[in-house]
């Protein structure tokens with residue numbers, strides 16, 4: 312039996328901040344029968360989340376106190392409150408929620424841990440009922456409309472308890488993580504911040520630096536964009552306000568890494584300019600292959616090779632569904648999928664990533680059903 316089946320999801324949860332992450336958590340919890348109460352400083356965000364089936368509004372009931380410092384009237388505290396607000400807003404939101412007695416214990420989801428936790432201590436928050444958290448799953452869109460119940464499936468979710476953290480907070484946060492289908496990982500806050508500087512925050516800036524080159528490029532040039540450039544720049548589309556807050560709250564380790572990246576780039580540029588690419592540039596490319604090869608595969612396991620089966624599909628409704636259905640009928644699990652649109656053409660190239668031993672069978676099955684499967688790795 313998996314741990315997801317053995318742990319009971321929290322019965323009653325408050326989500327404060329109903330944007331992408333808060334609403335995604337709320338949807339995942341609703342799917343497991345948890346009662347979810349929603350709050351956001353923006354009433355429209357609460358309405359959209361509630362309309363999407365993420366829960367019911369926490370505030371706005373008759374006779375509600377106007378001052379956040381006043382406790383909620385006739386309110387049974389939730390088992391857990393999740394602060395899903397930007398990193399800089401976590402300490403004040405925690406203090407306010409604790410003063411109002413919103414929940415018995417609290418966690419947050421901010422992408423940076425050390426600075427908000429220190430500020431919470433400084434503000435006088437009760438750190439025994441709080442544990443810092445960070446789900447390592449997300450996307451480059453914001454707001455409740457971008458939320459997905461499966462956003463955290465199979466992803467690590469970091470918890471940063473301190474010496475002050477009580478057992479109830481860690482227990483409730485762990486139950487939340489398992490209810491969202493994620494895997495809890497306990498880390499020290501400073502170690503967490505250094506880790507995410509490397510695997511999330513610096514990549515974001517590097518992605519933005521590349522995407523910024525496209526801002527003034529002619530449309531005709533960008534129409535040639537393939538999957539590689541899309542992969543490198545996807546995260547650059549993230550909300551600049553949120554990302555500025557994240558970067559400023561974890562400034563030093565990110566700045567150190569950016570300087571390392573910049574040194575590599577300057578050396579590569581000099582090598583290319585001086586016709587000596589075999590040296591520094593070849594070395595950078597080789598280190599890139601080595602580094603990329605160390606990224607673990609799906610579900611955090613060891614890197615595993617899948618084979619891509621390329622298929623040309625017509626750009627019309629239902630075509631992808633037929634493709635997936637054909638794979639399902641053949642009993643082949645699709646591990647991943649990538650879609651490349653051909654500009655100005657009514658066809659697209661879909662790559663179905665499957666286990667190597669299934670690739671030939673899938674190619675044969677799809678060809679038999681009339682799809683064009685270019686000869687490739689699968690043959």
Ligand SMILES: NC(=O)C1=CN([C@@H]2O[C@H](COP(=O)(O)OP(=O)(O)OC[C@H]3O[C@@H](n4cnc5c(N)ncnc54)[C@H](O)[C@@H]3O)[C@@H](O)[C@H]2O)C=CC1
Nearest residue numbers: 328330331332351352356396397398421422449450453454
């Ligand atoms: N975007 C991503 O992929 C990930 C984000 N995170 C973290 O999750 C948190 C939320 O990010 P998103 O959901 O992406 O942002 P978002 O912009 O979609 O949602 C944030 C919500 O918080 C609300 N808010 C801001 N200050 C508030 C306050 N003081 N009280 C109540 N509500 C307040 C905003 O109105 C907004 O609805 C951030 O701390 C971020 O670092 C963590 C993992 C992934």
Ligand SMILES: O=C(O)C(=O)Cc1ccc(O)cc1
Nearest residue numbers: 422446447448449450451546
């Ligand atoms: O879009 C992606 O691939 C991400 O990695 C999203 C993400 C953004 C911020 C985080 O703190 C964690 C995850």
